[in-house]
Amino acid sequence: MDQKEFKTITENYAKKFVGKIFPENIKKIENGICVCCENEIGEFKNAISKKEYEISGMCMDCQNKVFK
Numbered sequence: 001m002d003q004k005e006f007k008t009i010t011e012n013y014a015k016k017f018v019g020k021i022f023p024e025n026i027k028k029i030e031n032g033i034c035v036c037c038e039n040e041i042g043e044f045k046n047a048i049s050k051k052e053y054e055i056s057g058m059c060m061d062c063q064n065k066v067f068k
């Protein structure tokens with residue numbers, strides 16, 4: 001993900017409900033960290049997963065565990 005894309009994701013997350021209840025997660029997303037396992041998020045397999053990160057702040061691995 002490029003810098004611009006990252007900024008958009010962070011901003012969108014901050015506007016969402018979860019971003020409001022967990023403001024400390026915004027910092028993690030800003031740094032490309034998963035809010036769940038606290039590892040670097042790495043690559044997402046598709047646009048849907050990327051969108052999901054914007055909502056939940058979860059990396060690909062955590063999304064796979066939750067949404068299987």
Ligand SMILES: [Zn+2]
Binds near residue numbers: 034036063
């Ligand atoms: Zn994770």
